[in-house]
Every structure is written in C-alpha cells, then in structure tokens.
Amino acid sequence: MSYAIEGRTGPWEIVVGLEVHAQAITKSKLFSGAPTAFGAEPNSQVSFVDAAFPGMLPVLNQEAVAQAVRTGLGLNAQINLVSRFDRKNYFYADLPSGYQISQYEHPIVGAGQIEIQLADGTTRQIGVTRLHLEQDAGKSLHDQHPTKSYIDLNRAGVPLMEIVSEPDIRSPEEAGAYVRKLRSILRYLGTCDGNMEEGSLRADVNVSVRKHGEPYRTRCEIKNVNSVRFVMLAIEAEAKRQIEVWEGGGTVEQETRLFDPNRGETRSMRSKEDAHDYRYFPDPDLLPVVLDEAWVAELKAALPELPDAKQARFIGDFGLSPYDAAVLVAERATADYYEAAAAGRDPKQAANWVTGDLFALLNRTGRTIEDSPVSAAALGALLGLIADNTISGKIAKQVFDIMAETGEGPAAIVEARGLRQVTDTSAIDAAVDAVLAANPDKVADYKAGKDKMFGFFVGQVMKAMAGKGNPGLVNAALKARIG
Amino acid sequence: MVFDLTLAEARAGLRRRDFSSRELTSAFNGAIAALNPTLNAFITTTPELALQQADAADVALARGEHGPLTGIPLAIKDLFCTKGIRTTAGSRILDHFVPPYESTVSANLLRDGAVFLGKANLDEFAMGSSNITSAYGPVVSPWTRNGDNRPLVPGGSSGGSAAAVAARLALGATATDTGGSIRQPASFCGIVGIKPTYGRCSRWGIVAFASSLDQAGPVARTVEDCAIMLQSMSGFDAKDSTSADLPVPDFQAACKRGVKGLRIGVPREYRSDDMPPEIETMWQQGLAWLREQGAEIVDVTLPHTKYGLATYYIVAPAEASSNLARYDGVRFSSRTDGADLNELYENTRGAGFGPEVKRRIMIGTYVLSAGYYDAYYLRAQKIRALILKDFTDVFQTVDALVTPTAPSAAFAQGEKMDDPIKMYFNDVFTVPANMSGIPGISVPAGLDAQGLPLGLQVLGRPFDEETVFAVGAAIERAAGFTAVPGMRAGAGA
DSSP: OOOOEEETTEEEEEEEEEEEEEEOOOSBOSSSSOBOOTTOOTTSSOOTTTTTOTTOOOOOOHHHHHHHHHHHHHTTOOBOSEEOOEEEEOOOTTOTTSEEEEOSSSOSBOOEEEEEEOTTSOEEEEEEEEEEEEEOOOEEEOSSSSSOOEEEOTTTTOEEEEEEEOSOBOSHHHHHHHHHHHHHHHHHHTSOOOOTTTTSEEEEEEEEEEOTTOOOOOOEEEEEEOSHHHHHHHHHHHHHHHHHHHHTTOOOOOEEEEEETTTTEEEEEEEGGGOOOOOOEEOTTSOOEEOOHHHHHHHHHTOOOOHHHHHHHHHHHHOOOHHHHHHHHSSHHHHHHHHHHHTTSOHHHHHHHIIIIIHHHHHHHTOOGGGOSSOHHHHHHHHHHHHTTSSOHHHHHHHHHHHHHHOOOHHHHHHHTTOOOBOOHHHHHHHHHHHHHHOHHHHHHHHTTOTTHHHHHHHHHHHHTTTOBOHHHHHHHHHHHHO | OGGGOOHHHHHHHHHTTSSOHHHHHHHHHHHHHHHHHHHOOEEEEOHHHHHHHHHHHHHHHHHTOOOTTTTOEEEEETTBOBTTBOOOTTOGGGTTOOOSSOOHHHHHHHHTTOEEEEEEOOSGGGOOSSSOOOTTOOOOOSOOOTTOOOOBOOOSSTHHHHHHHHTTSSSEEEEEESSSTTHHHHHHHTOEEEEOOTTSSOOTTBOOSOTTTOEEEEEESSHHHHHHHHHHHOOOOTTOTTSOOOOOOOHHHHHTSOOTTOEEEEEGGGOOTTSOHHHHHHHHHHHHHHHHTTOEEEEEOOTTGGGHHHHHHHHHHHHHHHHGGGOSSSSSSOOOOOSSHHHHHHHHHHHHSOHHHHHHHHHHHHHHSTTTTIIIIIHHHHHHHHHHHHHHHHTTTOSEEEEESSSSSOOBTTTTOSOHHHHHGGGTTTHHHHHHTOOEEEEEEEEOTTSOEEEEEEEEOTTOHHHHHHHHHHHHHHHOOOOOOSSOTTTTO
C-alpha cells in the first residue's frame, strides 16, 4: 500500500523534507529600492545597497513582510509578531556583502501545514516547520569567458520566502503533490508566481531511507532542484543510491548533492567537513520586525478563497467529483473560468466541458486559460444553447470548434449555419420512415433479435437530418416504429 | 587672526561680512598646506572645491540667504563617503574608492552651507586609539610635552579630525565614535567632542566598523561649536533603519541652561588605583566646579562597567569581521589577483588590510564561530544589556554622570604599541556609552604637569544631549581652558 523501494534486503521507506525557496512578488528588493523584474540586462537592477558599497544600509521592504505574512496565513501557520534578521556569513563572488541577510533563530512564520491529495484519492497532512524571509544572491556566470567568471547582481537582494517542511513526505508522488499544492496556494495568494523555469520557485530536497519502524538515518540534501518532475526523479535516484550504499555495507555520509537530470543521478557537491561555518548573528543594521496584530488580522480578512476551500465548495455546491474539483481548483484562473462559465448552467456539464474540450483546445493551441480563444462567457452561452435544446451536445462540439476558430458567439454560429436542432416530430417521423423503407433487410435483422442494429438506424436518421435531429425525439420515433 | 575664531565667532563674522568665506577658506587652505606635511591630519585635501563652495556661500551670504553653517570650513573624517571625493577609511583597500554618493551627515552639513576642506586621517576603518593604524601614515598631535619634542599621538580613531581642529586647520570636523573615537582624541587634543545618542545621526554613507556601536558626532573647539555642528548633522533618516525618528532639540540653547539643581553622578567604578593622580585631581576639580554652579554631586554605582571593555572587544570585532567582508576585490576595492576566487580574496585582503584590522577580523570571526558563539558573542550581548540597565537605573536618580574621558593624557608614538591590549585600555571610560548607546561629551578641563590636555567626560540619558551640553558648557566655563598647542595655524604670526 504505502510507497517503498525494494532492495536486496527487503523494502525501504524513504523520508523526505523540502525547503522551497519562493520569490515573493514585490516591486522592489527585500532591502533596497531596486526593481525585481526577471530577464533584465545583467547588472541593470542593482542599487548600491545590493552591491554592498561602503556605508550602504538595508531598509526592510514592508511589502515583502506582508507577502510572507499572507503566505503564512495561507498555510494555516503561526505568525510570529516578533521576528529578527540575522547575517549568514560566507564568501562568494555573487554575494556582495559577504553575508546573506536571513532569518535564522526567529522566523516570521512558524508551524503550519499543507494538505496534499494523491492519485488514489487519499489525502495527507504535511507539516510546515517555518517560513522565513531572506535575500537571494546574485548569479555567477562561468561559461562566458575561458578564464573569467562574470557576475550578474540583478537577483542579489531579491526577496525569498524559504518554506521548510517537516520530514513527513514518504514518496516521490507525495513530494510532487506537496510542491504542486504549495505552488497553487502561493499563486492563489499572489505572493509568488511559482515560475520554476525563471527560478522564482526552487527546492532543496532532503532525502534519507530507512527500514520500516526505524529512527531516521543520515540524510543528504539535494540543492536547487527546479521542476516538480526533477524533484520526484531526484528523490528516487537519491533514495536508490542510498539503499545501494547501505546494502553494500557502507554508510551514507551527510552531504550536499546536485541532481543531474541528463544522467538521472545525484552527485556530491560538498561534504559535511567542507560545510561553511556561517557565523550567524543578529544583523545590527536592522531592527527586530514587530508586527501589529490588527494589521495581521486585516491581511487575513483580505485573503482570497484558497484551493482547499474552493474544492470543498465545488464538491458541496456543484456536486463535482473530488477529482474534477481538484483539477479545476489547481489554478485560480481555471477555477475562476469554470465558475464564470458554469454560472446558471449545469455545473457538472460545465466541468466536463472545461476539463475536456477546453483543456484540449488550450493544449492544441498552446494558449493559457487567461488568453483562451473561447471566453468563459462564450462557453457559458454555448452550455445555455444545449440546456434549452437549441442544439444537441454533438452539434455543440462543432459549434465550439467554430467558436475557437472564428471567435464568433455560439448563437450567431448556430443561426448563420442553420445548426439549430430539429424538434419538429413530423420532420423526424418522415426521416425515420424514409430510413426504414430504404433498409428492409436491416429491419428484418433487428426484428430477428439483432438489437445493436438500433444504433445503425439512429445514425442513419441523424445523417439524413444533417445531425440536427433532437437525439431524444429520434430515439422515441424509432422505438415507436420498430419497438 | 581668523584662526583664533571659534566656529560661532566665524559664523557671526561671515554674517556681518567682516570677511568672506573665500578669505576664511583660503586662510585654512594655506594653513593646511603649511602644516599638514608635519601633522598628516588630512589624507586628501580639496582646496579648489573648498573655494568653489566658499564662493557659493559668499553669494548666499550677500543675499542674506545663509544657512546655519554657510561658509564655515570643516574637515570631514575620511570614513564619511563624499560624492566624487576619494574616501579611504584610512585603508589601502579603499585607496581608489570614489563614492558616487554623499553620506547623510555630510549631506546635511552641505545643505546647511558648510565648506569642506578635505578628508581627515583616521585609524584604518576607525580601529585604533592613537591613529597609528592608518595606511596613510600616523597623525601627529599638534601638542608636545613640555621640553620634549617627541611626536605624540592625537588619539584615535578620529585623530585627524581632532588634530586638524586643535591645530586650527578647520573650524570643526566630523568624527565617529565606536568605542571612544570622538571623545578620546578630543581629550588628547584639548578640544570638545560629542558622541550623541546612537540613532541621533544617520549612519548611511559612513563606512561601517561596528554597526551597533558606530555613531557620528562633531569635534570643535567649544561646546557651543559642537552644538551648532551636531544640530546640522542630526536627524531622522529613513535610509538608516536604526536612525531615531525624533525631533532634534535646540542644542545651542541647551549650552546656556546651567547646571543649577542638576544631580550629577560620580560612578565609583571609574576610579582605579592605576589612575594617574593628576586625572583624579582634575576629576575632583571638575566636580567642584559643578557644585559651585549649583549642581548636586552624588556617588553612584555602575556595577557592570568593569566588563565593558572586554565585551566591547567581542561585539565590535564580531560586527567588524562581517562588515568588512565586502572588501573582497570583486567590485570596488583594490584587487590583488589570484589563481582562483579564494586566492583573489586572500591576496586582496592580505595586501589591503593592515595588522590591526586583520587582528580584529580574526577575533571577530573567532567569537562568532560555531562552538564559541554562546561563550563569547551571546554572553557579551547579555552583559551589554546589563551595562545598559546600570545606566537606566542610575539615570533614575541623577541627570548626568561625570568621569575622566581617558585614563591618561596623550602618549608618544611608539609608546604602548607593543601590546594591543594596553592600547585597548584607552577606551575603558568611553566604551560603556557605546555599549549602551547613551550620549557622551569630552570637554578639556586642564593640563597635566607635562603640559598636555586632559578631558572630562559627561554622560547623559538617551536622547538627552541637551543636559550633556549644559553640563559640558558649565565645565568649559569654569575651566577657562585657553591653552593652545605648539603646532597651530597662525602660531608664528
């Protein structure tokens, strides 16, 4: 039932904890007024504070604090009304001041939790240990010159929220679900865009393995994994490596490793002995962060509906399956689209259209739901035409394709192309009679017991009516004639 | 003779148009050119820029549109970043650094019309008590002992600022005080220097030594001159998160308040058997003057003061070791190349920092290291809180404290240099004010038997510089200190 990796000595359980670095959405950096936009010319978004010029001082960006608090509230976590910034000291060329300003002992957010949903329909609570604010470093470019390294400080000082999980994760699938769910919550909150390609969300993955019922064994940390798929692959590769080490009679050493997606393996980056002594101490340039309880309450009151609550509402109010509801709420834009399209319509039918035809269309055209060729209102109108029997579900698919193609509204398409459904029973009766008359042998077969011929007759009638016959009425007319 | 004017007198003269700022500035430019080769009080002089500023000041004065310091020539400690003017912090590693920005404090002075004569010498990164650690050579005190021509130290780290003011090479100077670097050189050079409350002056644009202790302040020849300068230098600055968002009181008015009815504390822990009798005598004399002017003298106790120096030499190097990490040769400081990044760091920092700076980086790195942090840094912070509590308690019952500024008069270059700990002992009376953030002033009270100035220190409540000025001015009035150093502008005339 639960996930295990089969080794030579039997099944192994894996234990995973994640440290996710999420870039907080802010206009300016954590401690300076320089902008944070992605993709700018190298070193074009750097203030003297970011470059750690002599005498420059950090000033805390209040919006970054608000984003961290919103995120903490979204994770049902404890908000620490007093927190503090520390200096993490180490030398590197892309760390201008020689220290990173981070929160070590007193983070702004304490314990919280995230509920994840697995493919088998089960859910699990994964503990969040803490969330703290810290500044990002710059970027070293080693491939621009044969002997020199280049430094781009655009990222230096960008606000990050480091979200640390408990070692509660027990499978690659759970790890994937955790990152996706966290990303979804962050995007709902508007506190991080979750864009892993641009590096605004990345994960350090702590992995260990153990036999069932054992205490934790030594863990390794895989740094800077930048996609959900790689998180899952890295865990599996690292767990298998550790199992081989243990089963070979060796000992797993605590170390920092990197995941190589091309080879599908992790490799050592630095051992525990090479670990930095970061010499943390409170940053004397900054005062403790003291939050006003009323301000936190204000932020809380202004939080949007989050995916868990929305999913529960979709299930409860709309009768959707947990799976469909989960698919629809994963992205806020999808949920908003769905709710707009389903307003006043059959909610289950709307869900099928969104997760089926619409998603297929978006896939095919490479568009996102925000710039969908078919708007939520237009899809809603189409659903209305089905509901009032103007068109059949089958014709609706045709109309949908034309809407996607031309951008025209569904009613106009139906009118212009004469796709309105035929509900005139005399016309249907006439078509039925013609089909039966033209196929006496098939009628005989049917009467002799070949029940599946009924479908053939329906098809022939619909074909004769150019697909516009009301399917219910066609069925009823046939039944009346041939029983 | 303009050199004998105080800042306040020069200001009045300028406003009366007795002389122009150009005349005044030219005189100081000339004096610097004549004496700086001996005193080495300035690392960089900016005579032409000073004249331009003086001309602008004269235009403003002619229109009657003067600010509080319009046309007043000042020296700026070379720890304050000055836009377009090389700022070295006394270190080889910043030999070529020309800041593209102006520190808040020096910008405030420029806003108020000041003229900048140049950048004053200092101990490297303000680490020192004698100005011998400057990479640009030691500053020589304008004072000498009676019958002894050996060069004396001016104190430190603001030794260039203090020597320049004492030798009449500027009407005042900016300085900074992390463990006594304003008050001790003021005492050694027979001038006045005030370290205001931590947070009173913005630290923005001042090269950092120890961020939780560094505080800017002025040195000048009178208490009133310091009040005038501090008035301009002070004020809230949103760019410094530790800057105090409080109104700046009228410091000049406070100088005239008198001490009648004030309770003055005498902390018994500042008395020691090693203290030279002359300093003890002068201290008693100072207390007698205050009593005569109507103050009540009370014995008080500051039980944790004895730990002040030891904890200071943990906290300050710890912060310095981190603050100085940015001088890595990658962006703006002088670089000495290496085969790889680590070698570049080692070569750059090995060549760029002097021995005292290296010593403090080593101490600071050590006390913050895993396994030592709790025993040193954390413990020092706890004692620091107790030192502050001592002051808070004592200020429940007294309005100010009076102590000697330093445990000795100025010493000769070469004396006390064999043992860094002996040198650190210079800061024993001044460090507690930095550890607690309270304001302190040093006022010249007399000369020792060798003819060298001795200062008295007045400490006050946080953000109560007014009382500190009032008591300092009372001592100044009673002392009638008129002694002048042998080496000074206009001395031969």
